[in-house]
Amino acid sequence: MNIGDAATRSGVSAKMIRYYEQIGLIPPAARTASGYRSYGTSEVHMLRFIARARDLGFSIREITGLLDLWRNKDRRSADVKALAQARVRDLRDKIERMQDMADTLEDLANACAGNERPSCPILQRLETAEASGEDSPARPSRSGGFKDRGGS
Amino acid sequence: MNIGDAATRSGVSAKMIRYYEQIGLIPPAARTASGYRSYGTSEVHMLRFIARARDLGFSIREITGLLDLWRNKDRRSADVKALAQARVRDLRDKIERMQDMADTLEDLANACAGNERPSCPILQRLETAEASGEDSPARPSRSGGFKDRGGS
DNA sequence: TCTGGGGCTTCCCATCATGGGAAGGTCAAG
DNA sequence: CTTGACCTTCCCATGATGGGAAGCCCCAGA
CATH class of the missing domain: 1.20.5 (Single alpha-helices involved in coiled-coils or other helix-helix interfaces)
Known part of the structure; x- marks a missing residue:
């Protein structure tokens, strides 16, 4: 299936799927002859796993660890x-x-x-209770002031 | 006092103090003749309030409202x-x-x-799936609201 | 067979809060 | 006067996510 289907089935947006692939959280998807990403049920499964973990507040970094445990038989x-x-x-x-x-x-x-x-x-x-200024902003002298060199 | 002192006393980094000023969360600090920002205890107090609210997960936008609560006495x-x-x-x-x-x-x-x-x-x-209730089909919706910055 | 619309690709930009660091000015102690 | 800590601004990066542009691809309908 294409990325759009994988997105709706997993609850992870297509944008995010590409992002997860880009940062290496998930392996690169297979591609069709024309370059479309192609997903199967196991990929959707993994994406659902990620979605759930994100929902529970795990960071991407933590999910990396969870995925490792999940995929590792010896976890x-x-x-x-x-x-x-x-x-x-x-x-x-x-x-x-x-x-x-x-x-x-x-x-x-x-x-x-x-x-x-x-x-x-x-x-x-x-x-x-607390608002009693003590220091005064050093008044005059030294007209030097303040330069805003070239900013936008 | 200078920004560094204000930072250590309030728990808000100097970087963040400047940022908060830049985006208008706090009013521009007074300046010394040479351009240094100058803070008093009331500013430090306000910064501490902000730090606490941030720590509790309030967004800057929300903190703007919270600040108005105790800063704006003409309400x-x-x-x-x-x-x-x-x-x-x-x-x-x-x-x-x-x-x-x-x-x-x-x-x-x-x-x-x-x-x-x-x-x-x-x-x-x-x-x-189904960590705690039905999961919504195509709606990613990263469990709404609270931010999870800086964890363990 | 052509065509249109929707899906796909990559690439760039924005967000929000935060930090790092460069280049240069200032201050206070020695 | 020198030195080192501090301040100033500006630029860039991060982590997750979304928006959108330019361009290719695929399928259904005429």
């Missing part, structure tokens, strides 16, 4: 497990920090009166 | 509140999707023996 499940667990740790950590920020943001919203008066108390607190 | 508090609440909803939604993903991966990892034998359900699962 060790421990390697696969370690990869997945690393991703999970990564995600859990990120989720935790996102929850922190969501909570903060929610507090901020709840502290707002939500009327037509300007300024939320928390916003003011944030500003005045 | 009606109702607007501030609505904006904050919208962000919170977005955040909770993303958290939920990330949790789904983490759960799926964790299940897969737990089902993996993690030994020298080659059978690991993760690989089979990846082969046969």
Whole structure:
């Protein structure tokens, strides 16, 4: 089948299939006499594998490793497990920090009166708490200033 | 203080500070007579806010809105509140999707023996699609939303 | 047999956030 | 005054992905 069919069947865009081939993630596809890429079910299979892994947040680099494990008869499940667990740790950590920020943001919203008066108390607190400039931008003398040599 | 100090104090690299200024995320810094950018504590504070938001996966566009929340004091508090609440909803939604993903991966990892034998359900699962629900036919759609920059 | 439209090819460009590095100006300590 | 760390701008690269142009190919319909 042509690349378009392979794309719709695998869920990987034709552009991406060519890209994956170009960077060596997948081997070069067979070509028809006129130069069209030609795919079979095993290629589509592999592309689906890649699509799934991308969906789960694996980077291309990680997928390279997964593909190696997948294609290798001697693959060790421990390697696969370690990869997945690393991703999970990564995600859990990120989720935790996102929850922190969501909570903060929610507090901020709840502290707002939500009327037509300007300024939320928390916003003011944030500003005045830290906004006290100390250094002054070194005023005059030396008219030298600033050259913008030739930029666009 | 100079950009280097601001960078180390905020956790945003000097490169990124200039970039943020260039794209208008932060206002142009004051300049010394010789052209050096000059920062005060409020700028550092703002940069730290940005760093945290970036770390949590907010896009620059989203951070623009978040910054308006606490930087723009002339806003009606109702607007501030609505904006904050919208962000919170977005955040909770993303958290939920990330949790789904983490759960799926964790299940897969737990089902993996993690030994020298080659059978690991993760690989089979990846082969046969359906990691966590129906998969949409021709729509690649890289699990919407959160960015996964800089991982393990 | 011709023709039109859609699919295929490669190539270049854009994105977003980030970093590397070059070429040159500035500053502060020795 | 020299030196080395720091700053300035500008250009280029990355990783994944998409957009689009120029040109070739294939098949169905007239």
